[in-house]
Amino acid sequence: MASSITSSFQTSNLRSVFLGERNVLCLSSVPVTRVGFLRKTIECKDSRIGKQPIEVPSNVTITLEGQDLKVKGPLGELSIAYPREVKVERDESGILKVKKAVETRRANQMHGLFRTLTDNMVVGVSKGFEKKLQMVGVGYRAMVEGRDLVLSLGFSHPVRMTIPEGLKVQVEENTRITVSGYDKSQVGQFAASIRKWRPPEPYKGKGVKYADEVIRRKEGKAGKKK
Structure with a gap:
């Protein structure tokens, strides 16, 4: 009985460097069985948006x-x-x-x-898509010259942007810009590029913003009291 126990375990003595104590490490030679994992089947539900039908008009x-x-x-x-x-x-x-x-x-x-x-x-x-922008600021204005949109945004020179094919740009009262087209991603991308030139700042609200955009305003720093 004792011989079988000694054959299944190999003992090695290790001495601690700091405490000087003798530790015993037992290594077992008995094979260990593998642990099995259960695979859980993932159920993919239908998308609420994906399962909705798309009606096609008669002119399409x-x-x-x-x-x-x-x-x-x-x-x-x-x-x-x-x-x-x-x-x-x-x-x-x-x-x-x-x-x-x-x-x-x-x-x-x-x-x-x-x-x-x-x-x-x-x-x-x-039907098409459209995106409306509003320019807020003294001296800020826009105009369309041919296939170019010219913006005056307080820089030393006006900003000139070429209108992509398939898009239409209209300017009302020099401060209201409407971008329209049949490609929704192209309309949104060009409107975002216009806003990028002068994003609205949170203190006075100056800049180019979307017509339905709400700017969270901040209070300016108060002067030191005398």
Whole structure:
């Protein structure tokens, strides 16, 4: 019995450097069985946005070829390529439905995203999008010269921006700018580039802001009391 115990354990003596005590370290030669882990199946629920159908107006033409979709309307033409995780279908009534092709977490994320992008395309070529900006400040003004937007924002020289193709820019009362177009991302990007030149500051509210933007104001520093 004693021989079997000594064969299953190997004893090595270690001496502590600081305390001078003898420690015993036992190494077991008995094989250890592997611990198994249970895999939990992830249930991917349908996106609330992704499962909503998309109504196509009568003045919009849809061309669907595999994973490629082209949308053409009175305002312009847009196209999109879907990833393999999602697919788009069109029923007899002309309604578009974006569905998941596989049941994965990435497919659940792509489902709602590409449904929104598809809906923006249909609305863009039929009705269009617009973004309004307001200029606040003494001497701040804007004007359109041909295909250029000229801004006076207090710099030593006016800012000249070329208007991209597919966009329209209108200026009212020299301080109100309206950017419109059929591509929602392009409209938002150009409006953001205009605002970037002079973002509104929180003390007096001077700068270029969106028409529906609320600026949180701050109080200025009070002078020292005499």
